Amino acid sequence: MCHSGRVAASQRQRSGCVERAAGGVCKMSVQGEVDTIVIGAGIQGSYTAYHLSKHSKTLLIDQFALPHARGSSHGQTRIIRNVYAKTYYTAMMTECYQLWKQLEAETNTELFRPTGLLVLGKEGNPSFQTMKSTLIDNNVPMTTLTSADVSKRFPAVQLPRGVSALLDKTAGILYADRALKNVQDLFRRFGGIIRDGEKVVQIQPSDLVTVTTTAGIYRAKRLVITAGPWTNKLLNLVGLQLPLEVCYHSGSRADPDERDVSFQRPSQDVELLRDFLSREFPGLDPNPAVVESCMYTNTPDYDFILDHHPDHKNIIVGAGFSGHGFKLAPVVGKVLSELCLGEKPSYDLSPFKICRFHLKSVL
Ligand SMILES: Cc1cc2nc3c(=O)[nH]c(=O)nc-3n(C[C@H](O)[C@H](O)[C@H](O)COP(=O)(O)OP(=O)(O)OC[C@H]3O[C@@H](n4cnc5c(N)ncnc54)[C@H](O)[C@@H]3O)c2cc1C
Structure with a gap:
């Protein structure tokens, strides 16, 4: 399925001819030039495309017909919380809450349900202590509860001795499928394609990046790759491999193209x-x-990767x-x-840089 009514840039240049794209599939060839291409319409690519569409003509490409349940962004709910053992995530959360609220207002839909979140931990555990101090330092409404407090307040819960709890009062759930659809709808409303x-199936880096799909060829000044579990398959096309593992929660590895087999x-x-x-x-x-x-697509330190391609600054x-x-x-x-448009990022991105890994070129 394609939203052909909105492919303004492509429509002008539709060749209407049939050709064999690099993936080997014969389809109607579509050609087009835009300012920015985003590959991957999960929550990260869709939100990136939405921000970009306010400043530039943006094309968002996904391999599957939308919506789909084959990546990482589908499902009814995701947890949203301020509580983190790494302070730089809590620092981002204030604006995240504001932007989720803004999305609710702009699309007139309920996306957030406040529930609070009970975090359990052993008193001496360093991560648990950091979570507590991060909430306090950032003035996040919270309560500390002993195991006796927890049993009194939540009779279904019985904590072992030595375990206590933090209640992050700001936490709740996001309606994930609904949120994803709304970001994509808003992106289109801003003129996004x-x-x-x-x-x-192919990416040719250059000042004008050429992206070949199973149905067409597109060119753009800038490219964003947000391909979830498929990231390394795409980065292989531009000479880069990152230490990413595609996993289930238990850590067992999986191939995104053979997920249900495993x-x-x-x-x-x-x-x-x-x-x-x-x-x-x-x-x-x-x-x-x-x-x-x-x-999940895990890095060795569980921190995100938000960076330029080391050799191609417009990727x-x-x-x-x-x-x-998700949150x-x-x-x-x-x-x-901001990285894409050459602007100063609003947050310190040093924990998210590619150079923290020792990489080998795959070219
Ligand atoms: C079970 C589970 C529970 C989670 N719980 C939480 C939670 O409670 N709170 C929270 O904040 N986060 C949670 N997360 C994490 C969160 O959901 C993910 O971090 C987020 O959805 C990742 O989004 P993404 O856009 O990077 O990836 P994806 O959603 O996988 O999107 C990548 C997209 O790229 C497309 N693509 C890939 N290759 C190509 C190609 N060659 N051509 C075109 N398109 C391509 C794919 O089709 C896909 O649509 C959870 C994740 C899982 C799996």
């Missing part, structure tokens, strides 16, 4: 959750009502969201668009 069901085995994730719930939430049924699969990479990127997408999109 979506080409879905088109897989990118998922046939009994999931360690389900066992892990069932054990935890039986032990510490004895008032709840530990068996899942529904099991859905969705993939920007947003990847490695390590199972916690941060409004700010991730903003800083990726």
